[in-house]
Amino acid sequence: MYFLAAEGGEAHNPILPLWQEIVVGGIAFIVLCFVLMKFVFPRMEQTFQARVDAIEGGIKRAEAAQSEANQLLEQYRAQLAEARTDAAKIRDDARADAEGIRQDILAKAREEADRVIQAGKDQLAAERATIVRELRAEVGTIAVDLASKIVGESLADEARRKGTVDRFLDSLESTGAR
Amino acid sequence: MFGQSNVLAQGEVNFPPSVEDFYLPSIAPWGAENNYWFTKITFMVWLAVGILILFFLLTYRKPQLVPTKKQWLAESIYGFVRNNIAVEMIGHQGVRFAPYFTTLFCFVLLTNFFAIVPFFQISPNSHIAFPAFLALISYVLFNWVGIKKHGFGGYFKRALIPPAPWYILPLLIPIEAFSTFLVRPFSLAVRLFANMFAGHMLLLVFTLGGFAMLNANALLAPISVLSWVMTVALTFLEFLVIVLQAYVFTVLTASYVQGALAEEH
Numbered sequence: 001m002y003f004l005a006a007e008g009g010e011a012h013n014p015i016l017p018l019w020q021e022i023v024v025g026g027i028a029f030i031v032l033c034f035v036l037m038k039f040v041f042p043r044m045e046q047t048f049q050a051r052v053d054a055i056e057g058g059i060k061r062a063e064a065a066q067s068e069a070n071q072l073l074e075q076y077r078a079q080l081a082e083a084r085t086d087a088a089k090i091r092d093d094a095r096a097d098a099e100g101i102r103q104d105i106l107a108k109a110r111e112e113a114d115r116v117i118q119a120g121k122d123q124l125a126a127e128r129a130t131i132v133r134e135l136r137a138e139v140g141t142i143a144v145d146l147a148s149k150i151v152g153e154s155l156a157d158e159a160r161r162k163g164t165v166d167r168f169l170d171s172l173e174s175t176g177a178r
Numbered sequence: 179m180f181g182q183s184n185v186l187a188q189g190e191v192n193f194p195p196s197v198e199d200f201y202l203p204s205i206a207p208w209g210a211e212n213n214y215w216f217t218k219i220t221f222m223v224w225l226a227v228g229i230l231i232l233f234f235l236l237t238y239r240k241p242q243l244v245p246t247k248k249q250w251l252a253e254s255i256y257g258f259v260r261n262n263i264a265v266e267m268i269g270h271q272g273v274r275f276a277p278y279f280t281t282l283f284c285f286v287l288l289t290n291f292f293a294i295v296p297f298f299q300i301s302p303n304s305h306i307a308f309p310a311f312l313a314l315i316s317y318v319l320f321n322w323v324g325i326k327k328h329g330f331g332g333y334f335k336r337a338l339i340p341p342a343p344w345y346i347l348p349l350l351i352p353i354e355a356f357s358t359f360l361v362r363p364f365s366l367a368v369r370l371f372a373n374m375f376a377g378h379m380l381l382l383v384f385t386l387g388g389f390a391m392l393n394a395n396a397l398l399a400p401i402s403v404l405s406w407v408m409t410v411a412l413t414f415l416e417f418l419v420i421v422l423q424a425y426v427f428t429v430l431t432a433s434y435v436q437g438a439l440a441e442e443h
Contacts, residue, residue, distance in 0.1 A: 011197070011198070012197055012198060012200070012201050013197075014197050014200065014305075014306065014371075014375060015306060015368075015371075016306070017305070017306045017307035017310050018214045018305065018307050019307075020214035020215050020220075021214055021219065021220065021305055021307035021308065022307045022308075022310065022311050024214075024215065024220045024223060024224075025220075025223055025302070025307055025308040025311045026311050028223045028224055028226075028227045029223075029227070029285060029308075029311065029312065029315075031227060031231075032227045032230055032231060032281060032285055033278065033281050035231045035234075035235070036230065036231070036234055036277065036280070036281045036284075037277040037278060037281060039235065039238075040234040040235065040238050040252075041256055041276065041277035041280060041281075042277065043238055043241055044238065044241070044252070044253055044256050045273070045276075045277075046241075047241045047242075047243070047253070048253075048257075050243060051243055054243055
């Protein structure tokens with residue numbers, strides 16, 4: 001163990017640093033520090049930050065999308081409710097319209113029927129009056145002829161004759177109508 | 179790669195291992211003693227720096243929101259130190275120290291890790307120069323941060339005068355000064371150095387011990403095998419120490435920074 005020391009000229013004391021090694025170690029370590037602390041770790045810190053931003057940005061985007069979706073949903077719901085109300089209103093209107101139209105048509109039909117009936121009645125009455133008039137003249141003539149044949153005498157007083165026939169017919173008519 | 183094979187090539191085993199086993203001959207000029215500019219140790223430091231720079235620059239050349247596997251690995255390392263050390267110890271404002279803590283953690287971890295990598299088999303941190311330099315940076319860092327935050331007088335007032343009755347202060351102030359401004363950097367450096375030194379020494383003892391016993395008496399061969407089995411077991415232990423010490427160094431630095439930034443004592 002001592003011959004090496006003798007060869008080296010002096011024994012080394014392990015607790016005393018060699019100044020050459022301090023210089024070498026110092027330079028090497030400072031180079032290392034310079035490179036890593038300037039070019040590597042700040043960029044790592046940036047990357048971490050970018051990653052945090054990316055994640056937080058993603059969350060924010062997701063939240064925005066969610067709120068937008070909620071808003072759209074609300075909007076659609078409102079629109080749907082509105083449409084339902086409109087539909088109900090339209091249906092009610094239509095129902096009311098239909099009822100009105102029905103009433104109109106019914107009224108018109110009733111009117112028409114009344115008119116037709118009235119026309120019939122009028123026509124009947126006119127015909128009846130015509131027939132009555134014709135009958136009256138004819139029956140009068142026949143009755144006079146019959147009476148003159150039966151009685152065999154000519155009635156000179158036409159005015160009296162006419163009054164007698166009319167009275168007779170009136171009595172006939174009143175009994176016939178009964 | 180060089181030291182142990184030299185020892186073994188000499189035919190007789192240099193046992194027990196000594197401090198001199200930690201001081202390997204120079205690479206350029208080849209074999210020169212007491213030339214410390216280009217040794218296996220400094221080579222490993224440069225190698226660690228190169229590996230870390232290449233790894234991080236290549237994996238973080240084109241960072242993506244959805245990380246690739248390598249990018250995920252790099253981010254996990256940074257995220258671990260950032261969240262589990264910087265933010266955990268210092269709070270929200272610890273984020274601005276996270277880049278340095280991560281660099282420190284990676285550097286200590288990788289240089290420590292050389293202790294159990296085949297053909298490297300020694301950690302640069304078993305030379306106190308490197309832990310000492312790192313501890314010096316931590317020391318300057320936490321004092322600088324404290325002075326910047328509280329002002330020169332305010333910082334030292336906070337650091338030195340604990341909230342205690344006045345009559346006990348003459349006792350407390352020297353203790354505070356000693357522990358904060360003298361012991362802290364020293365213990366930080368020595369803790370890492372001593373762990374790596376002792377780890378390497380243990381591995382040397384069991385590896386070389388196996389050869390020493392085999393050389394001394396062929397009948398001791400089973401014990402040699404036992405010794406080498408112990409070497410394997412201790413390598414696992416060493417792995418634990420490597421990770422733990424890298425973590426501890428970073429956590430303590432963070433803790434000192436936190437102490438310097440704290441509002442109350």
